[in-house]
Amino acid sequence: MMYRNKTEAHWEPLLMIAREELGIESFDPVGKPGADIRMCRVEDIGRALERAYDLGLLVGHTVTRAEHAHGHCA
Structure with missing residues (x-):
């Protein structure tokens, strides 16, 4: 998935949230096939997702x- 406007x-x-909950430091692709795949606990x-919501x-x-x-509201 490509992110358009960072x-x-x-x-x-x-x-x-991604850093704190999932250990993801960046949403940018690493460049090597498969390098962007991570194992994360469902919890x-x-x-x-709850924090983002x-x-x-x-x-x-x-x-x-x-x-x-x-x-501004009707």
């Missing part, structure tokens, strides 16, 4: 509150 605001928090993957909820809530505060 400068988006969500990129760093997701990489931080660790679940925890990483929680981050999405928090960001969504923050954006919605900001829009309401600035009168």
Whole structure:
């Protein structure tokens, strides 16, 4: 999978979650076939997904509150 825009605001928090929960230091391909394949415990993957989901909820809530505060919602 190719990642298009690594400068988006969500990129760093997701990489931080990947580092802390899965030991993944980068989403960039290493270059050698098979070098990007890792073994991860299902529990660790679940925890990483839960943290990413929680981050999405928090960001969504923050954006919605900001829009309401600035009168951008109908």
